[in-house]
Amino acid sequence: MDSEAGLLAAIAPTDGPGREVHDPATGELIGTVPVHGTADLDRAIAGATNARRAWAALDDDERKATLHRVADAIEAAAEPLARVLSREQGKPLNGPNARFEVGACVGWLRATAETPLPGEVVVDDGETYAELRYRPVGTVAAITPWNWPMMIAIWQIAPALRMGNTVVAKPSEYTTLSGLALAAVMNEVLPEGVLEVVAGDGAIGAEMVARPEFGKIMFTGSTATGKRIIEASAGNLTRLTLELGGNDAGIVLPDVDPAAIAEGLFWGAFINTGQTCAAMKRLYVHDDVYDAVCAALTAVAEQMPMGVGLDEQNVLGPLQNRMQFGVVDRLVEAAKASGARVLVGGEPDREQAGHFYPTTLVADIDPGNPLVLEEQFGPALPIVRYSDIDEAVRLANDVEVGLGASVWSGDRDRAREIAARLEAGTVWINSHGGVHPMIPFGGVKQSGYGLEFGVEGLKAVSVPQVVNG
């Protein structure tokens, strides 16, 4: 699997129904993926169930070494994987995009391999001895969205395997090639059945989450689907980690240097062409620096090339699908109709074969406008003017979701004070959206519950057992 063609051939359906996959930049046919049904789900669950005992019984060092070998295999296939990802998802090879995503898969696997979760002695006073141990939950269902299809899959799979679980993964129907390609490379190393994949849409996802064989469901996707999964899991009391939608606010204080922060603001909002859960989706800027921040951000936006992912010069790509193009288009049109001022972009070609939406900045927008209050999940950033920080904090918190937020200031202590008042799982200071394999990540409010990454992430894919006596 050392070429893109080899990878695509390895994952093409051999029997059963198939579905064509088209390049979101050009509409060109790039491959075919299987569409799995109940019998395939049964087979995958049986495979993962059969593999469970032997995988859990391995010595911790052996599982750790296996994860490093999986990382080696991904490194060896990095360029073909990045090309498949770029062509299917649309994200360019360059910039913080496809190669970066494949690199993050390697980094996360290695960091997860190196993170131990030993038992803890909680009481040992001569009379009482109690120890807390972390055991595998069994088989984990890993369900992913289409924006970072490889990296998010690894976020779920790596800790699950590290803790001795087996996994049935379900990639998004929009990025099935990427999910299957990644799993095919991982399965060059993993024992049979340890990682199974089911390809299909929400219907097979819904069947999966109602199955009693899963000890845990790791889900990343929309809040609406997350709520359905809670309902479906109730019958079996399946444990859940839910990483759901966000509408992250950035707050810029009056003491910033607009030119110095403009590029950080830009990537905070436009990484992966805005299709990122913890991207900055609304920006509140103090009146004193409002015009200067708008001008500096516009200057950065105008020089960032958007185009076909395989062209090395591009750092922004198309939206992955027409549905998302429609969401961004509707929200920007609503902003325009309200009299908000478009600084750049806002005029998409609706007849194109691809799904490109131009980089768009919208200023002088009402804080109650739908482009501010709804998750646009694309390259359009509303910039709201404020003069009172208490009002900015109130507006930032006045949504149902709470994934991330950021505060931008030359005074770190002041920024930390404001961070403490924001209702978000992570608050970054002078950056937005960066994640790290050792730093816990998760949402509050309707952005979900449970933590990923680091020791907390390992605990989430295990069950505690107290040994008392």
Ligand code: NAD
């Ligand atoms: P989605 O909820 O439509 O789909 C996500 C996955 O769930 C897909 O694999 C889909 O097939 C599956 N699915 C759909 N219905 C299902 C059901 N009833 N039962 C089980 N599975 C089902 O989300 P999407 O549009 O693919 O992703 C975009 C959303 O994901 C955005 O809201 C974004 O903010 C969010 N997201 C969150 C994070 C995070 O870490 N919090 C990360 C990335 C994306």
